[in-house]
Each structure stands twice: as C-alpha cells, then as structure tokens.
Amino acid sequence: MPIYSYIAQDSEKSCAACRRGFDLRRPISRPALENCPLCKQPVKKLISGFNTPKVTKPLSVSDAKSAGFTILEKRCDGNYEKL
Ligand SMILES: [Zn+2]
Incomplete structure (x- = not known):
C-alpha cells in the first residue's frame, strides 16, 4: 500500500x-485525499522522493561495454555478432 x-x-x-x-x-484505488482528516482544511499531495522510481536512462552499447558486458547483436542471417 x-x-x-x-x-x-x-x-x-x-x-x-x-x-x-x-x-x-x-x-491506490482510493481517490486522493483533498482535506485534512483532522481540521478539514484543503491539503495537497506531496511528491515523495522515496516512493518515486528513479528514472534511469537506457543503457547504451558503449555504456554496457564499459561496464564489462558483451553486446551481441542479432544479424539477419540468424547468427549473433559480437560488437
Ligand atoms: Zn489539519
């Protein structure tokens, strides 16, 4: 929850x-709270940094290679080519 x-x-x-x-x-199915349950004054939702998933940029081929991964690209003849 x-x-x-x-x-x-x-x-x-x-x-x-x-x-x-x-x-x-x-x-998550409940609508957003609009008023404080105690004083009934309007409240706004804060975006919590802890619950927000971090946006990671897609891993590029050069990033992956520098991280030690071996990138294989499928060639049109069905074989894999090591980049
Ligand atoms: Zn209040």
Missing part, C-alpha cells in the same frame, strides 16, 4: 498536523 504525504494548502487555517505535513497510507 503506497504512502502519500500531504501538507496544508493554507497553513494559516490548518491544524498542527497538516501544517507540517503528514503521511497517510492509502489503498
């Missing part, structure tokens, strides 16, 4: 919990 972080949209009107932000474990 993913954990979402929420923080008050208007910290002037919000309670102590959502003023500094809180985490909530919610099923």
Whole structure:
C-alpha cells in the first residue's frame, strides 16, 4: 500500500498536523485525499522522493561495454555478432 504525504494548502487555517505535513497510507484505488482528516482544511499531495522510481536512462552499447558486458547483436542471417 503506497504512502502519500500531504501538507496544508493554507497553513494559516490548518491544524498542527497538516501544517507540517503528514503521511497517510492509502489503498491506490482510493481517490486522493483533498482535506485534512483532522481540521478539514484543503491539503495537497506531496511528491515523495522515496516512493518515486528513479528514472534511469537506457543503457547504451558503449555504456554496457564499459561496464564489462558483451553486446551481441542479432544479424539477419540468424547468427549473433559480437560488437
Ligand atoms: Zn489539519
């Protein structure tokens, strides 16, 4: 179950919990929380750096070779050619 972080949209009107932000474990099927469960003030979802998958760039042939991989490319005759 993913954990979402929420923080008050208007910290002037919000309670102590959502003023500094809180985490909530919610099923992914549930709609996003829009109001603080305590003070009912509007909250916004924070993008957590921990839950976001890191975007990795595709491995290029030269990257793979420098990492010690042997790259084989399938030739049109069905054999594999070592690059
Ligand atoms: Zn609140």
